[in-house]
Amino acid sequence: MKWTDKTWKTIEPIYQKIIEMPFIKELQNGTLPLEKFQFYMGQDSFYLENFARSLALIGAKAERVDHALDFIRFAEGAIVVEKALHDSYFQEFGLENRGIIEPTTHHYINFLKSCAALDQVEVAMAAVLPCFWIYQEVGDYIYKNQSAVANPYQKWIATYAGEEFRTLVIKAKGICDSVAENCTETQRLKMTEAFKTASRLEFMFWNSAYQLENWKV
Numbered sequence: 445m446k447w448t449d450k451t452w453k454t455i456e457p458i459y460q461k462i463i464e465m466p467f468i469k470e471l472q473n474g475t476l477p478l479e480k481f482q483f484y485m486g487q488d489s490f491y492l493e494n495f496a497r498s499l500a501l502i503g504a505k506a507e508r509v510d511h512a513l514d515f516i517r518f519a520e521g522a523i524v525v526e527k528a529l530h531d532s533y534f535q536e537f538g539l540e541n542r543g544i545i546e547p548t549t550h551h552y553i554n555f556l557k558s559c560a561a562l563d564q565v566e567v568a569m570a571a572v573l574p575c576f577w578i579y580q581e582v583g584d585y586i587y588k589n590q591s592a593v594a595n596p597y598q599k600w601i602a603t604y605a606g607e608e609f610r611t612l613v614i615k616a617k618g619i620c621d622s623v624a625e626n627c628t629e630t631q632r633l634k635m636t637e638a639f640k641t642a643s644r645l646e647f648m649f650w651n652s653a654y655q656l657e658n659w660k661v
């Protein structure tokens with residue numbers, strides 16, 4: 445069995461919790477309060493910027509040059525998405541500035557950056573995979589289950605349910621499977637652990653937006 449298939453099974457309960465989250469349900473039916481979406485966008489802007497930096501670092505460390513090129517392109521893609529947030533979504537949803545990096549975003553960003561800097565490159569590759577894969581699954585899920593009424597978040601949903609994004613996810617999964625094949629079982633378990641932690645942090649990220657979680661001091 446492929447490493448990706450085996451690993452997805454370990455996070456199935458986390459994925460189920462994600463699609464039941466109020467943030468996701470309300471995004472799906474268009475009732476998510478604007479304030480919560482604004483908070484999410486502001487935090488996602490910080491996330492994307494640092495996610496891109498982590499991807500670039502992984503690209504630099506990749507053993508195979510074709511993997512290096514893929515990761516450098518993923519990094520570019522994340523910066524392009526961040527720019528789109530700033531240039532159009534911030535304005536469309538009335539967000540003047542992105543605020544500061546709040547606790548969960550801080551945790552997630554620093555987890556990715558420390559994996560990229562200090563862990564074996566294959567483990568870092570596994571740590572960034574949920575960002576791609578969970579978004580695709582959630583995007584597809586929302587797209588299929590959305591109500592017929594006009595949804596203010598429709599454009600955002602379409603980004604992740606689209607064909608272009610699907611191709612990207614297939615590529616990221618393929619890279620993880622190919623590097624996993626050349627790892628020892630211990631290393632593969634470390635990859636799975638990193639994937640699981642990042643999946644939990646994806647859950648936490650949406651939850652923190654729904655709670656408008658902040659440092660308080």
Ligand SMILES: Cc1ncc(C[n+]2csc(CCO)c2C)c(N)n1
Binds near residue numbers: 574
């Ligand atoms: C917290 C959080 N996690 C994942 C994504 C999804 N995402 C945004 S850009 C990109 C790859 C582009 O190369 C992916 C997978 C997000 N937006 N925010």
